[in-house]
Amino acid sequence: MxxxxxxxxxxxxxxxxxxxxxxxxxxxxxxxxxxxxxxxxxxxxxxxxxxxxxxxxxxxxxxxxxxxxxxxxxxxxxxxxxxxxxxxxxxxxxxxxxxxxxxxxxxxxxxxxxxxxxxxxxxxxxVQPSETSTASIAPFFTLVHDPVLLRCFDHMEQAVMSTEVSPFYRKYKTDFFSYASKDPQFNNLFNMGMVSHSDFLMSALLRIYHGFDGLTSIVDVGGGIGVCCSKILARYPQLKAINFDLQHVIASAPRYDGVEHISGDMFVAIPKADAVFMKWILHDWDDERCIQILKNCLAAIPEKGKIIVVDIIVEDEVERTSESCVAYQLDVMMLAYTGGGRERTKQELNDIALSSGFRRVRFACKVHGMTVMELFKSPV
Missing domain, CATH: 1.10.10.10 (Winged helix-like DNA-binding domain superfamily/Winged helix DNA-binding domain)
Incomplete structure (x- = not known):
């Protein structure tokens, strides 16, 4: 024994x-x-x-x-x-x-x-970004570890116990984007963080994804200070590109050859183009407001137009891969910072697209853990 x-x-x-x-x-x-x-x-x-x-x-x-x-x-x-x-x-x-x-x-x-x-x-x-450095994600690290955002995680249990407002709203008595518009230092930090991630992502995306072929114009909705547009134009110089965002964002946008900066509200109307590009936009909003954004996108494109959405996709089953962990971590960040934003499954994104009036959805490719999906106005 x-x-x-x-x-x-x-x-x-x-x-x-x-x-x-x-x-x-x-x-x-x-x-x-x-x-x-x-x-x-x-x-x-x-x-x-x-x-x-x-x-x-x-x-x-x-x-x-x-x-x-x-x-x-x-x-x-x-x-x-x-x-x-x-x-x-x-x-x-x-x-x-x-x-x-x-x-x-x-x-x-x-x-x-x-x-x-x-x-x-x-x-x-x-390495901090420079003219000679490779794509840098250092400013993104600085952004997500800034005290303004970290303080939202002090009492994350409140996000479960009271779902009416986000921890960010509870902390600052305003929503994320309104706060950024009133705090120039944080607004600059946020813009530079998004620039670094876009720079990091777009070089790889443009090598893999060829959905800009054949287009004559594109509008980047929520495009920040215009980095995605500038990257797309570097590969497709024949395009007319519009960078579309809120006034306080556009105000600090530098000049890029071929890029027109237009300020406005995507919940009201979106400039017309062959295609709409949106990176990390839908995950900021609840289903109702996502549908409102997509309906405005639908109105902005011609019959043969499309929307190119770049966002995180959550798998149906819980997984332990690095890709899934990134998705879950970003999802909790949306829980902390937004009033209803979330990372979604393929089915959830498909349902939102069809509810907005789109006739066809295609999941094109993945890059750096993000999925490129195309929403078509026409069924064929």
Whole structure:
């Protein structure tokens, strides 16, 4: 007969893994918080500048920097006169090793006993955007970890217990977009975050999706400051492109060759074009308002026109893939920030499209976890 100790030993590894999983989840917020701090401090830029991109592509030796070397770098965010360099380096090393443990940096131990760090290819997308950098998603990290948004998660149980208003509305006594229109600093942060994600996404989307072929004009509804339009025109210069958004957004839009900025309200009317493009718009709104937007889109296009929707799709069954986790996480963000917005299933999006008067829906492709779908006015 087995002793109690031997029986307990059989279950110990599983119990240990469960305990570690729970502790990892409880403290998981430290990873994006640390990564955002490294971006703001200029650490990722310093590590990236030290590398030979061509050499990295060929898997050659990379250069590693210790926290002390980074703190002493001229491009490191200046320390306070009261900050000891050794103390700052010690604290920085603790952030670096956490991020490295999650696979976003490489690390080695030096002969002096300290750690040194280098970037992987994935880290290049966290370099602050510039004329020479690859598509950067760093401003998006900064946006989603801004205190204005993080405060909405202080009491997420309220989103379950009282569904009448979002946690964002409860916190700021106004809706998300009205808040942005009254806070220029946050509005700029939001615009730059959306720019970085659009820049990151559109390069890949335009390589995979060819639904702009044959069009002569397009309007980007909720297009922010016009990055998607500029990317589309770079590939399809024959197009006439309209970037359409609220006045306070258009006010800060730069000039792009071939792009006309028009301000207005998508719930009232949308400029006419062969096709309407919408990225990350429908997920901001409840079904009723999505239908209202789509009806206005329907009125803006000709009989053979179409709507190109780029949005997250949630699978019918709960899955544990990275793609599904991204969808669920964004869905909870919509729960926190909007009054009825959500990520939807294929069936839910299909139902909304048909209820708006569209005759046919085609799910064209996926890129970076987002689905490109086409809504047609004509059944054929």
């Amino acid at each position: 087995e002793s109690k100790n031997s029986i307990a030993a059989k279950y110990q590894p599983a119990a240990e893994e469960e305990a570690l999983t729970l502790l990892k989840l409880a403290t998981l917020f430290t990873v994006p918080a640390s990564l955002t701090a490294l971006i703001r401090l200029g650490v990722i830029d310093i590590l990236a500048a030290a590398q030979d991109t061509a050499a990295m592509e060929m898997c050659r030796t990379r250069r590693f920097h210790s926290a002390s070397q980074i703190v002493s770098h001229p491009k490191f965010t200046p320390l306070s006169p009261f900050t000891a360099v050794d103390s700052a380096a010690s604290a920085l090393d603790r952030l670096l090793r956490l991020v490295a443990a999650h696979g976003l940096l490489d690390s080695i131990s030096t002969t002096t006993g300290c750690h040194a760090y280098s970037i992987y290819r994935i880290s290049n997308h966290l």
